[in-house]
Amino acid sequence: MPLLSSSRRTLAALAAVLSLGLLSGCAEDAQPTVDTAASSTADPTPTREAPEPSSGPAASATSDDTDGAGEEDEGRAGSAATGTASAMLDELTVKGRAPKTGYDGDLFKWRSDTDHNGCDTRNDVLRRDLTTITLKAGNQGCIVLAGTLDDPYAGETSDFDRSANAVDIDHVVARSNAWQTGAFKFDEETLKEFGNDPLNLLAVSSSLNRQKGDGDAATWLPPNKSFRCEYVARQIAVKHKYELWVVPAEKAAMERVLAKCDDQPAFADDVDWPGPGEGDNVTTKEETRPAGQKSSSSSSSGSTGSGSSSSGTTSGSSSSSSGSSTFFENCTAAREAGAAPVRSGDPGYGSHLDRDGDGIACE
Numbered sequence: 001m002p003l004l005s006s007s008r009r010t011l012a013a014l015a016a017v018l019s020l021g022l023l024s025g026c027a028e029d030a031q032p033t034v035d036t037a038a039s040s041t042a043d044p045t046p047t048r049e050a051p052e053p054s055s056g057p058a059a060s061a062t063s064d065d066t067d068g069a070g071e072e073d074e075g076r077a078g079s080a081a082t083g084t085a086s087a088m089l090d091e092l093t094v095k096g097r098a099p100k101t102g103y104d105g106d107l108f109k110w111r112s113d114t115d116h117n118g119c120d121t122r123n124d125v126l127r128r129d130l131t132t133i134t135l136k137a138g139n140q141g142c143i144v145l146a147g148t149l150d151d152p153y154a155g156e157t158s159d160f161d162r163s164a165n166a167v168d169i170d171h172v173v174a175r176s177n178a179w180q181t182g183a184f185k186f187d188e189e190t191l192k193e194f195g196n197d198p199l200n201l202l203a204v205s206s207s208l209n210r211q212k213g214d215g216d217a218a219t220w221l222p223p224n225k226s227f228r229c230e231y232v233a234r235q236i237a238v239k240h241k242y243e244l245w246v247v248p249a250e251k252a253a254m255e256r257v258l259a260k261c262d263d264q265p266a267f268a269d270d271v272d273w274p275g276p277g278e279g280d281n282v283t284t285k286e287e288t289r290p291a292g293q294k295s296s297s298s299s300s301s302g303s304t305g306s307g308s309s310s311s312g313t314t315s316g317s318s319s320s321s322s323g324s325s326t327f328f329e330n331c332t333a334a335r336e337a338g339a340a341p342v343r344s345g346d347p348g349y350g351s352h353l354d355r356d357g358d359g360i361a362c363e
Contacts, residue, residue, distance in 0.1 A: 085233035085264045089254055092236070093245040103179045105332045107188075108195025110175075111363075115273055118142060121196040122363060124273040125169045129203035130160055131280040136287050141277025145287055152231075153208045155224030160203075162287075162360075168209035172200050172231070173238040176214035182244040190242070198273055200238045217257065218249040229261035237267035328353060331362035 080086045111120045119127075119142035127133060130147030147160045149167055160167045175183075178194060186194065194200065212220045217235060221228050232254050239246060246254070258264055326347035328334040334342050334353065340362035342349045353361030 081263055083266055084258075085229075085236050085261070085266050086255070086258050088240050088266045089236050089246075089251065089258070092239055092251070094248055094251050095245050097180045097247050098182070098184060100176065100180055102184060103176055105175050106330045107191050108175050109192040110171075110195045112192055112196050114192060114196040117273065117276055119273075119276055121201070121273075122169055124198070125201050125203050126160070126167075127274045127279040128198070133279040133282050135277065135279070135282055135284045137284040138286075141275075141282075141284075143287075144279075145285065147279075149203055149205075151205050151208070151224075152202060152227045153204045153222040153224055155226065156205075158205065166206045167203055168206040170202050170204045170209045170212065171195070172202060172234050173244070174212070174214035174216075177216050178238075178242070178244055181239070181246065183242070186242075194242055197238070197241075199234070199241065199267070216247070216250040216253075218247070218253040221253075221257070228257050229264045230267070232257045233261075233264050233267040328362075334362045 080090060111122050113120055115124070117124070118140050123142050123144055126144040126147065127135075127142075130144060130149055132148050133144055134146040135141055136143040136145050143162075144160070145162045148157060149160050150157050153170075158166065171178075175195065183191065183194060208223070217232055222231050236254065238244070328342065328348045328350070331340060331353055334340045334348060342353060342361040349361055
């Protein structure tokens, strides 16, 4: 009996040794399948490839979001920030030009005293835009006889002389252009407001004003490149104020200009006129030109253009009006005939053309 027990103990010990050997061998054989080093090398590839399906909704959304943001940032190029001319331009409607049917520059009643300061708009512009101003004595401080113009379109300085001047008042957004981009729908008062709005008027050289005609930014820009940013910003502000639209070529031209303007601020629309007698370095004197003096300048071959506002460039040879059959229904007709300004004693002069009664009509 003791011998049997001893044998059993020996067998049990041998079985335990064999079991441990088997367990150890299994563990060694299984280890490669859970090797962390092998897993870390193999896993990255399937991890990157897992979301690869290009046709899946998630992949499309991710791609579109990324590309869209890039394109948006590139299109803005930092120039469409709030308060910029580019941002204001983006708010304008873009569509084709309307017909010119029914257009007449006189519908805008240019030179009206819309601010009721006792002075016509043309002289308001001159008092605002000229420096070293001489006003006509005894005329409520309205009429400008002389001054100096720092022409923003040309980038040059020139002298203004009322008796034989080369300065016009330009509608930055020409009246004809405005008509064809929405102003044909304006009522009488809005047309008048537009025609005399200080935001839309600048004193400039006659030659450049007539060169511009009724062109928009796609067909004409000031030769003075340093002024183009402000010029385009001002056009945008005018169109925005009056809810006018831009045509595709016009908008594209504006965008090209503004792309070089480093976030050009939107132009303010609260531009006021100086009061009567106000201006830069003002003096007064009596006008020495004799009443009824005739123009001695030769006839001009050009007209002011439907978008321009002549401020008195002498054009058209003079002769006595005695017995003359020349008649201009309005200043538009006089300008188109190359006869503006029409002075007292000139053919075609009439009091209906001379709104301020100073002997010079259609200035």
